[in-house]
Amino acid sequence: MSILAHKNIQNDIQNSLIQSINIQNEENDFIHFFYKNVEKKSDYTREKLGGKGLSVIEMSSLGIPVPEGFVIDTNICIKYNKTGRLPENFEKNIYDSIEKLEKITHKNLDGQNNLLMLSIRSGAPMSMPGMMDTILNVGLTRKNLKIIAQDFGDRFAYNSYLRLLECYISTVLNLDYKNLFFDGLYLTECFNKFLRSEYRYQATNEEFEKLIDFVSNFIERNHYGEILHDVKKQIYHAIIAVLNSYNGNRAKAYRELNGISDDLGTAVIIQTMVFGNMNDDSCTGVLFSRDPSTGENKIFGEYIINAQGEDVVSGICTPSLINDISDAKSMINLFPRCYKELDEITKKLEKHHRDMQDIEFTVENNKLYILQSRSAKRSVDAELKCAIDFVKEGLITEQEALLMINPSSIDKMLHPVFNINKNTKSITKGLPASPGAAVGKVIFSSEKACEYAKTEKVLLVRMDTSPEDIMGMTVSQGILTARGGMTSHAAVVARGMGKPCVCGAMKINVYENKGYFEILQPNGEKIIVKEGDTLSINGATGDVYLGEIELKDSEFSENFNLIMSWADKYRRLRVRVNADTEQDCKIALKFGAEGIGLCRTEHMFFDEKRILYVRKMILSEKQSDRKNALEHIKAFQKEDFIKIFRAMNGLPVTIRLLDPPLHEFLPLTKETVEKFVQFSDFDIGYVNEKVNLLSEKNPMLGHRGCRLGISYPEIYECQIEAIFEAILYLAENEPNVKIHPEIMIPLIAWTKEAKILTKTIHKIAQYYRDGYGMKNDYLVGSMIELPRAALSAGEIAEDVDFFSFGTNDLTQTTLGISRDDSIHFLNDYIENGIFDKNDDPFVNIDPYVGELIKIACEKGRKTKENIKLGVCGEHGGSPSSIELFEKLGLNYISSSPYRIPVARLAAAQAFLRRGSV
């Protein structure tokens, strides 16, 4: 009887034995065992056991076949990171646990009975796919190799041992073997030849022995000979390697990119090996419980027969689909019993987790093992479809579905798509690995991509990607690979980043070192694409185009609309838009804007014809010149306001009076000064002097906002008149247009500023009421964008109907950081861990800026219970900030047009989370 058969029989007896083993070897408090139907303890959390560790314990507890093993929890890693030390007796505890595992599995390290072989992996609380080390086949030595060979054949034995040695010199011991030659090849090439090419079937035992000797000698020369003979040392070194890999560059880069704290640590999972590469009755694969690209409710999986470990995800071999009945090589045809079991387990896991699963499995000698199950990364389309389908299937509620969706996915959906006509021909097609359209210059290495991306848009093209390519992928518009499937590294990471990706474009041959790739055409001709050529890829179809394809706005899918309708149903916060033009308004309305939260009147000043009048207004010494220029500006503004009011018919429109310092509008170049002098007939010396005089040392804290309204009342008066005249015009000519103007005064610091300027507004309104019969109501509000305004909000509230928080400026002043200048040091701050990249205070609201907003809300409401409260800074489109704004009970948020759907979803999530606390 083979070891395998023996093992299978014993499985049943095993369970009854475990209880007694537990009593004999009291479990160490940082070591947690898993085996079939193990009890899942109440303190088993993702934080403690990592995602993978929790998954194997959970699956074991559900009776799913998982190779037995134990988890070293994250506390060890956290302690190790902080102190550089492991607990006393750590090594002994590990060896004791191995002995226990020997008893559970009825296998032994010495191979006397069944040979116990282990995989040693990392498993962090937040998924970091491929970022940390995995060591397979631990436990094999030259000596016990023979036992394996006896049972499974020489080839398997040699193959497994060679993999182990490769893993130790490359990863565990981290030796430099780049320049080692063996038998006329680089050692790296030798490993690929013996392990991954067709030659692995041809190599003789002697050839294997020679190569193993060579590697063993290399290891001994580097004073690590002990791992060749001492299995326990092998295990110990592997665990340390996993712990160290948590602070490797790849892992750090991934965490930075994904906003994962460095403090979480990783668990280490020591698990009995199962062999997908044992023979042709073995295989290994990865599946998604639904289609990760479309979300279709159909298992999507790939596998490779007689292969091990990372072969599927590494993209080195192109795998087969597991359930393509038309394909003879498909798992459903070759391993029908295992496939059926896999299908049932998949459904069980999806139901258990109430989410789409990403499952790794191995079949060893026709017996199925599940190695891992986790929440699957998916395309944005799939994310929406899954959530909706789960609701339809009764698995979750609408509210839960909303909470499942990452608001930033919604953001990605709104990006433009290619404007293709029938003449647009693709040069080749790969797998549609991550949807979206990308255009960029072809670059073949991550380093170059990082360099070039500073000045232009790049597209990363690789044979296949590895974790080292993370940074290059981050800076690229999209990724194109020649090898690897839908579950390859490139595909998974690109989907996670929301970057367009085309994978496995088989007709491509990439010559990275030579700086080009070629595509074999059906007619035998070759297309050559060189570094720097422009390429367009469509990650939703897999199409690759030469040159730049024009982009157009994407259409909203039905699923998108449904999710948005649920979001609208479950949110309290109104969502407005920051829009300055009629065009902005139209986009915004399409995206669901419920009004304008910020119309920056000055954005209309830069029009070529208008700017001359604006400059004249600013530079006029004589009041008559100034008034004349203002009359022109008023006419422009009135026209703009008519268009905006018309577009926003029935919705509130918040118009901010002039905010930026006047010198921002002034001519600075010789040409613009000359043009202005020609237009205005002003003296050129005077103009230059005045431009110089108006410049400021710190314009951000200078003569701007309502300070202009105090110094030059005529400017604000002109703008206010334009608003009321636009209203009058529409009332007379287009009475169906309903207007709700909200006039907003920027940069208030003192109550008296608000008092003086609101008085001006009311006086002008009264003038149009008395003189022209204006009937329209209007609101007057103050921006709260200075700490003093927030602190004195109780006084300011006396004079205004609403507050609008200008979180950009409030952040700049509260933190004392000019956004424009922060590039000089923000990177140093992220590197020093002063704040996280994802906590950039200009993206997500700083907690102390939040505190000031809270103070202002409380004080404002104390004075005027029903004062309207809104946000019009960039943070109005940031989900984590929206969470705060919901908590504070603001009336509305306002964001840029493209962020509106994100804001709608985030507002719903914030409301639902608030309710559930």
Place this chain on the structure above:
Amino acid sequence: MSILAHKNIQNDIQNSLIQSINIQNEENDFIHFFYKNVEKKSDYTREKLGGKGLSVIEMSSLGIPVPEGFVIDTNICIKYNKTGRLPENFEKNIYDSIEKLEKITHKNLDGQNNLLMLSIRSGAPMSMPGMMDTILNVGLTRKNLKIIAQDFGDRFAYNSYLRLLECYISTVLNLDYKNLFFDGLYLTECFNKFLRSEYRYQATNEEFEKLIDFVSNFIERNHYGEILHDVKKQIYHAIIAVLNSYNGNRAKAYRELNGISDDLGTAVIIQTMVFGNMNDDSCTGVLFSRDPSTGENKIFGEYIINAQGEDVVSGICTPSLINDISDAKSMINLFPRCYKELDEITKKLEKHHRDMQDIEFTVENNKLYILQSRSAKRSVDAELKCAIDFVKEGLITEQEALLMINPSSIDKMLHPVFNINKNTKSITKGLPASPGAAVGKVIFSSEKACEYAKTEKVLLVRMDTSPEDIMGMTVSQGILTARGGMTSHAAVVARGMGKPCVCGAMKINVYENKGYFEILQPNGEKIIVKEGDTLSINGATGDVYLGEIELKDSEFSENFNLIMSWADKYRRLRVRVNADTEQDCKIALKFGAEGIGLCRTEHMFFDEKRILYVRKMILSEKQSDRKNALEHIKAFQKEDFIKIFRAMNGLPVTIRLLDPPLHEFLPLTKETVEKFVQFSDFDIGYVNEKVNLLSEKNPMLGHRGCRLGISYPEIYECQIEAIFEAILYLAENEPNVKIHPEIMIPLIAWTKEAKILTKTIHKIAQYYRDGYGMKNDYLVGSMIELPRAALSAGEIAEDVDFFSFGTNDLTQTTLGISRDDSIHFLNDYIENGIFDKNDDPFVNIDPYVGELIKIACEKGRKTKENIKLGVCGEHGGSPSSIELFEKLGLNYISSSPYRIPVARLAAAQAFLRRGSV
């Protein structure tokens, strides 16, 4: 029997009648009567009745002879200012009160019995001497003129009526008579001729009649004829004129200058006239209960015989001293009984008010009347001496004495004096009207002074000053007048402003229009001084010098030292200095500094030799270059710190690490760039590019403060090493020097910044402890100068021993105002009443900046109960800010060296006031 005799007899009967009158005419609620021994009601406050109104009521209640009358309280003026309207029945109420006054005084408007004549004056809660209108002789008409003439002679009657008419056309009716000619003279000149020159004794009745006709016609032509016949209309117009004068330009300018709110309003005092110009048994005068220049306990007064009203203070006539026994014209000789009574009343009033008094009196026909008594303006020397003498006299306590002194007076005392040697000869001498030394260019008009003062120091020279000169006096270094005594307008206002002033320099003849003045020398020669010539005046001696006299530091008087010793006895707050050099330290110690609160290390960088190394450090690309430059800088800094520690032996020294953005040190001109290139051997193109690269849009919010310490740790390390090496040097070589270093990190916003940088400091300290046996203790602190730091002070406190509030930057960020750029709009803000000139938030702490400081104190103490708290911004020398810092219980304040005595006094006052609340 004359009217006067009749009146005197009736005085006694009068009092018994008053009760019944009160019952008959119930007093209106805004009208308040005064007469001998009147009851002073509990709601009679300065706010309600004005200073003058309260004074006449108070004096009346003390039995002091005050002409009877009534006060219209400030509520009328406040209402009138707000609404532009007077209460219904106002006019009728006034006329009723006049009737009542007729009964009290037994005089009548129609003159049938005794003629009732009135003075109508303003009287604001805060003294505004000469700023508002006074109308005398109200009640006289061409018709009842004859009654007066009958009793007092034609001359007096005509003189009085002409004064009335002058007052009505110039002030009450505000008619333009500048260009009116009469009898070959401008009308203005006519008035002076008939009223103020020797001609007044010669003019015939006919001449008077003709002039009166002329003026009456002018009034009738302007449709104000009614005031010539209708006495009630006369009164009504005069009251309105007083109310309007509250918002006149003079009054507004005075309030702005003195930080008096516009909202207080003025009372109007309607009082029976008494006549100092009745005959030679009459006189009018002003006195100070002590010498206003020296504080000597001796009445100092001036008077004029047979004169009225403003003649004394206007400076038009030069008066006689009231108590110079050697002068036959002195009051003590000519009016011995009245002088005795005046002397007694003066002592009574000083004792009653427990303060030095400024008293106006009139003798009418040998009967003394007191018109007003108020707290006297005095020189700084007098202020100190009075306070000390009052304590010696048992009138007040030391604490009360401290509270009497205006801290800004102390400031003025510290200003430099002339460095005179025996060869320095004055060109003339006037009265020492306001002490201090002033040097400036001679200017003859207020307008020109304002214009020239923008670019240079000016000295205002006038025949005499009037309220129109206020702005000119404000901008001048000092004032010199040819006419007017120690109580003239120029003298009183200059003392109030603390400006040096020489008055009544009789040998001077000023030709303002011709642009020069001349001085008659004893030898008959004339010295001509032209506009623009430089002059020096000594307000303490009255000396005037040609050219610029060198200045030297003033010596502290005994009185100053005594007051300071009391201040030190009654204060809790420690007072430190902001000092960057050994020289600063020496001055500061002389002024009583108890340590350094802020040593700006970078101020030592600008030394010619050092700056090159600083530039090299900043511009170095290579670390070796940077390190080399830093070694030089370290050597400089060590040397500086040794000197400072030595100077401050035994006192705490707070050293702030580098704060300003690096570009502030960079060469900007062609010359400095070239000099640097020569020194450094750097490429000029590289230098220019780098200088450009380092520039910032908003440097105030840019890469500065601890942000430099994070980005360039080597810079902070160099500074910290210099500190500890200086300590080591002194410990070895001068062990008697006791050092208490407090290392301060600027611009903290995040806790982690403090964490990282305090760790660096402790690490370096440990290095010097372990390696060099350093034994000295030290503190590490954080500046709190950003709103975020204040709000997160609870976290920051975990890592530091002290907080130092940087109120300059905290004000800039809380208010969103760059101090450098605020000049563009702060004037508009003061004009619009958004804040008062004296509430400049960069001088006196803004209340909401104060709120942030309070929050920081509370949070800091919650984390670390005994955390040391100090202030090192400019506000550390501002009395009103010190009041807040005392309330918050800070440990110390820190100010510039010259502000230290002010801070010591203000700290004592704040402590005493806090105790008395």
